[in-house]
Amino acid sequence: MAEGTGRGEMLSIWFFVGGLTLLYGLVLLPYGAWEWLAHREAPTVLNQLHPTFWWGLLLTLFGGFYTVRFRPRTGDINKT
Amino acid sequence: MNLDIALIASMTLMNRQLTHLAPIDILILALYFVLVIFIGFYVKGSTNTSEEFFLAGREMTAWIAGLSFVSANLGSLELMGWAGAAYQYGMLAMHWYWIGAIPAMLFLGVVMMPFYYISKTHSVPGYLQLRFGEGSRGLSAISFGFMTILMSGVNMYSMALVMKVVLGWNISFSIWVGAVTVAVYVMLGGLRSAIINEVLQFVLIWAGAALIPILGLVEAGGWVNLKAQIAQNVGSSDYTHLWTTLGHFRDNPMGVHWTGIVFGLGFVISFGYWTTDFLVVQRVLSANNLRAAKMAPIIGAAFKMAVPLIVIVPGLLALAVLKNPDGSILHLVGENAVNAQHPYSYNEVLPLMLIRYCGPGLLGLGITALIAGFMSGMAGNVSAFSTVWTYDIYGAFINKRASDKHYVSMGRWSTVVGMLISIGTAYLVANAASIMDYVQALFSFFIAPLFGTVVLGMLWKGATRAGGFWGLLAGTVSSIGMWLYTTYGGAAALSRIALSVDARPMAENLYRALWSWIICVVVTVAVSYCTEATPVAKLSGLVYGATTLPDDGAEGLWQKPTFWAVVVIVIFFILNIVFF
Numbered sequence: 001m002a003e004g005t006g007r008g009e010m011l012s013i014w015f016f017v018g019g020l021t022l023l024y025g026l027v028l029l030p031y032g033a034w035e036w037l038a039h040r041e042a043p044t045v046l047n048q049l050h051p052t053f054w055w056g057l058l059l060t061l062f063g064g065f066y067t068v069r070f071r072p073r074t075g076d077i078n079k080t
Numbered sequence: 081m082n083l084d085i086a087l088i089a090s091m092t093l094m095n096r097q098l099t100h101l102a103p104i105d106i107l108i109l110a111l112y113f114v115l116v117i118f119i120g121f122y123v124k125g126s127t128n129t130s131e132e133f134f135l136a137g138r139e140m141t142a143w144i145a146g147l148s149f150v151s152a153n154l155g156s157l158e159l160m161g162w163a164g165a166a167y168q169y170g171m172l173a174m175h176w177y178w179i180g181a182i183p184a185m186l187f188l189g190v191v192m193m194p195f196y197y198i199s200k201t202h203s204v205p206g207y208l209q210l211r212f213g214e215g216s217r218g219l220s221a222i223s224f225g226f227m228t229i230l231m232s233g234v235n236m237y238s239m240a241l242v243m244k245v246v247l248g249w250n251i252s253f254s255i256w257v258g259a260v261t262v263a264v265y266v267m268l269g270g271l272r273s274a275i276i277n278e279v280l281q282f283v284l285i286w287a288g289a290a291l292i293p294i295l296g297l298v299e300a301g302g303w304v305n306l307k308a309q310i311a312q313n314v315g316s317s318d319y320t321h322l323w324t325t326l327g328h329f330r331d332n333p334m335g336v337h338w339t340g341i342v343f344g345l346g347f348v349i350s351f352g353y354w355t356t357d358f359l360v361v362q363r364v365l366s367a368n369n370l371r372a373a374k375m376a377p378i379i380g381a382a383f384k385m386a387v388p389l390i391v392i393v394p395g396l397l398a399l400a401v402l403k404n405p406d407g408s409i410l411h412l413v414g415e416n417a418v419n420a421q422h423p424y425s426y427n428e429v430l431p432l433m434l435i436r437y438c439g440p441g442l443l444g445l446g447i448t449a450l451i452a453g454f455m456s457g458m459a460g461n462v463s464a465f466s467t468v469w470t471y472d473i474y475g476a477f478i479n480k481r482a483s484d485k486h487y488v489s490m491g492r493w494s495t496v497v498g499m500l501i502s503i504g505t506a507y508l509v510a511n512a513a514s515i516m517d518y519v520q521a522l523f524s525f526f527i528a529p530l531f532g533t534v535v536l537g538m539l540w541k542g543a544t545r546a547g548g549f550w551g552l553l554a555g556t557v558s559s560i561g562m563w564l565y566t567t568y569g570g571a572a573a574l575s576r577i578a579l580s581v582d583a584r585p586m587a588e589n590l591y592r593a594l595w596s597w598i599i600c601v602v603v604t605v606a607v608s609y610c611t612e613a614t615p616v617a618k619l620s621g622l623v624y625g626a627t628t629l630p631d632d633g634a635e636g637l638w639q640k641p642t643f644w645a646v647v648v649i650v651i652f653f654i655l656n657i658v659f660f
Contacts, residue, residue: 013144013276016119017283023111024287028441031104035439042439045401046295052441055291 018066105444166395233505288449335584529555
């Protein structure tokens with residue numbers, strides 16, 4: 001059984017969690033890197049800490065781990 | 081609960097826009113909507129039976145059921161409302177997350193869940209039918225259905241208002257986009273789809289909001305410096321204590337007393353909501369075995385205990401770090417006092433803090449988290465409504481002998497119809513803000529007495545069918561009566577219900593719940609002694625003392641739900657002492 005979806009389905013709910021956070025990380029990380037390197041940080045408080053870059057990196061690592069760990073594998077179907 | 085009303089009222093009065101989304105923010109928002117709809121279509125194939133549609137096939141793990149359990153409650157309205165309350169009242173707001181939730185969630189897991197689970201009931205009204213008969217079931221099902229559909233509409237309207245104030249979006253656009261999205265994924269995938277999305281939403285809320293306390297504490301120079309700055313800015317150190325100001329009603333800005341917090345909130349309201357409100361209990365009923373059903377609320381409690389970090393801490397931070405352009409402290413005010421000099425109300429704390437620290441990209445993530453929170457609130461209401469309507473109203477009183485396929489079909493249609501009624505309610509609320517007072521009042525009318533009925537039913541063999549019905553009715557009617565009395569009776573009435581002339585409306589809520597629970601229990605006991613007792617053989621599987629509880633399969637200390645409940649309650653006490 002794919003955990004959290006249903007019998008006969010390949011994708012685990014943790015895969016969805018990982019996929020969404022990975023996607024967000026992959027959007028935020030390069031944008032944050034560009035802001036940092038091009039000195040185009042938004043005028044927010046503590047922008048000198050480059051929160052978009054670091055948060056994007058964290059989401060990429062978190063999402064990447066969950067995506068790989070819970071990726072669909074052969075034999076998941078109907079496994080109980 | 082009344083904080084939600086204040087939030088909406090203040091939003092209604094505002095006619096400006098705090099920020100706007102950049103293309104990267106819109107991309108983040110769009111990705112979320114695409115995934116949510118995809119999940120609905122993806123799980124549709126495994127929601128063919130009523131058990132699958134309404135209870136997610138009872139195959140969720142403890143972690144999934146537990147996260148969904150918390151997420152269904154974690155609407156953005158609640159997040160924003162309590163962040164505002166933390167700014168206004170300080171750490172007293174924390175009580176609604178700790179004593180107002182944790183003990184009740186643990187009690188549900190350890191004591192009550194075995195009865196809900198082994199009775200194989202599909203709903204809380206369904207349990208009442210098994211224990212007290214059709215009358216109690218009908219009363220609770222109709223009141224619950226009415227309440228949830230109204231709450232769904234309020235959620236919808238609130239989301240639309242937040243989007244209007246924060247981003248300048250059109251009200252109708254927000255209402256229809258949110259409603260159609262939720263209707264599609266709940267109609268297609270039922271509770272299974274709702275649960276998957278709620279787990280996603282829970283993660284998203286943290287991903288979108290956790291940066292605020294992190295960067296805020298960096299800016300404030302840590303917790304100790306934050307406390308010192310708050311004490312200096314507001315002229316009192318009371319804002320960062322949980323219990324020290326609760327010795328008398330007049331000693332704290334909420335106008336409450338510790339007895340109201342402990343007994344009214346911590347016992348009646350909290351236990352009533354977390355153990356008998358089907359919106360949250362339904363998530364736990366989806367667990368794949370008894371141990372998972374017991375563990376889910378315990379896991380939920382652990383996460384619930386952490387939520388103040390992203391709700392209460394931002395409110396407290398705002399007291400220290402929000403400043404005007406000239407460097408003076410920015411004072412947020414009540415919704416009635418918003419003017420050119422004080423343009424922001426308490427309830428805008430969370431968006432203001434989000435905008436303070438989050439530029440393009442992160443802002444989109446934060447806004448997506450808020451929208452996800454609103455949608456989880458809507459989905460929770462509409463999926464619970466569809467279940468109670470189909471099982472406890474339609475299936476119990478209108479069409480008792482239909483096929484399973486027919487009931488699944490009814491579940492899908494009632495989701496759509498429920499959502500359409502909710503949209504109507506949302507527009508009704510838009511045109512008559514006072515309706516929300518009544519919606520909130522409805523909530524309190526039914527939850528406190530329902531807890532009295534359910535807990536007596538589960539723990540006392542002597543409670544009879546007539547006792548359960550009349551106790552529930554008396555508790556509900558007395559709660560409505562007290563509400564009318566204090567609404568039209570003014571300060572004198574309030575002081576009688578809440579036992580002090582210094583009591584404020586928040587205290588009235590707490591004591592009204594306590595009185596209605598006591599009335600329910602007294603009437604249930606009295607009527608039970610006057611009516612014929614139910615044979616013990618008929619109570620098997622429903623009542624403590626008449627049931628041999630099955631082994632939950634836990635092997636060793638680490639698998640025992642009771643052990644983890646003790647761990648959570650010990651941490652709960654430590655936190656209360658640390659922030660005393």
